[in-house]
Amino acid sequence: MLARDIVELILEKRSHQPQPNSAKAFAPTNIALIKYWGKRDAVLNLPRTDSLSISLAHKGTTTSLEITQSNQDEFWLNNELQPTDSAFSQRLTEFINLFRFNNEHYKIQSESNIPLAAGLASSAAGFASLIKAFNALYAWELDSAQLSILARLGSGSACRSIHNGFVWWQKGLLADGMDSYAVPLESTWNELCVGLLIFDKKPKAIGSREAMQRTVKTSYLFENWPQQVAHDLSAIHEAILTHDFKRLGEISEHNALSMHATMLSAWPPIVYSNIETLQAMNKIWELRKQGLNLYFTQDAGPNLKLLFLKQDHAAVLENFPGLEVVEVFSSQQA
């Protein structure tokens, strides 16, 4: 099934007339605590397992969408015009084409307050904000499940950036993925903090799509990954409901390291950690031995995201000066 079929299914009977001529929307980036790793359908970005994330409140991407009179699209990223032949523009064009019904063209301007392409889920916030801008521009009035499905067509994890707070992406069972979208959990947790420990703002040596594919194809150990995810999801859900931080931290860190383990066991091996990553991990483990309740998660990049409670904010900052801290719930935008 093609992505365009899904779009037509969802947008059936909806307007293709912009009202007014431009729109703007924000979507938060999201950090998976239980990772999305491995697809069952690479065209529709359907995952092999559920996943669970936390959206980073005001950290994310604002995208404005404007109909132009030009005969081609124009992409601006953080105020820089992107070359038409760049990988960025091509991936975006492919996505835009799904929503082009009357040969219109767009000027798209994205501004992100997170480093791009460094394993900080910038593409998730990008695609989610873009689909929200489309929804506003054409006044489609889609519900959040429909927005989530459409965002997913751009980048799997983008389906989670439609929501704030804790978000659960159900993998779904249908071949067309109409049941594969993200839903928000009701639970909040005012004490919960995420710290962004950024060593490297450079784009990754190997993209997460390719890394995921190579892992699925060449890692023997990956075969048992879905079993771990199933266990971790139910355990972390319970930890969220009971505000059991130690459990949340352990499950998140174990899950992230296991995802990286599947990459280490791929061939050729994929190692996102650099020397600073390894040093920071050792430091975190040492601090934990000394009694600090500090855990981490890591995505397809060298940077770490620290997990801790507000009461330990000062102690964490002392050990990681300059850490960018997001109070996920208490600083949440409307």
Place this chain on the structure above:
Amino acid sequence: MLARDIVELILEKRSHQPQPNSAKAFAPTNIALIKYWGKRDAVLNLPRTDSLSISLAHKGTTTSLEITQSNQDEFWLNNELQPTDSAFSQRLTEFINLFRFNNEHYKIQSESNIPLAAGLASSAAGFASLIKAFNALYAWELDSAQLSILARLGSGSACRSIHNGFVWWQKGLLADGMDSYAVPLESTWNELCVGLLIFDKKPKAIGSREAMQRTVKTSYLFENWPQQVAHDLSAIHEAILTHDFKRLGEISEHNALSMHATMLSAWPPIVYSNIETLQAMNKIWELRKQGLNLYFTQDAGPNLKLLFLKQDHAAVLENFPGLEVVEVFSSQQA
């Protein structure tokens, strides 16, 4: 079943009178290309899978065994008397007790030309040389399968250090482990070199026994490890028979990294690599991109063992000055 039962079974009808009063034996250390990781019986050191190693010719341990008139054993390691209450002495005492039939005591002196307890299989060479010394001291005239079984009771991988060259440890199926011993492959490979890249001669932070147990108990991904080993063994056997070095290198490196991946996915996570390990891996991968046929394997420690052919000896040394190189077959001792 107790280890002592196995010893009594094997030594039934053999002499317990020393002839003469002391004996000495050498055993090489061995580097597993397909790793032994996970036990099916922790008392008898019976593995969950077969494994395959290469013995490092003249690199290993020489042990001399002498009956003393003292009422306790005495252990010397590289000319240093070991405290009776050290972990080393206690583990050795436990092993010696298996072979003590007339309340005799021993002075045991081991000399190793490899760093101890740094993931260089020093305990394998130690136990193998000790059991060979026992065999000589009492003129038991055991065959190599029997020696291998008895060495295994001290340390699993010691069963492989009974032989030179390529060695295959069959896991066996019997509960008493009488079919779990190492056999040598006939193949030789004069061109094959192993380079010891030693960053750290300190004992490991966590011993391989404990790491193995924790991995089996807590890693979901470990469940698929036996499948990888089964595949890797048949592939590397073919590579050895056909002298396909690229294949041997790839399979060895993939297998080693997958073993470390199972540890990364254990909880708490186990990471033997340090910063120098990571730097060296990146360097090796970079050199390989440039066309050098260089691979590595890694055991339960930060050090790497490089695999390459004699024709690349100079190029490898240029990149890793001071590397200790063993020409595994051409420098083999009788």
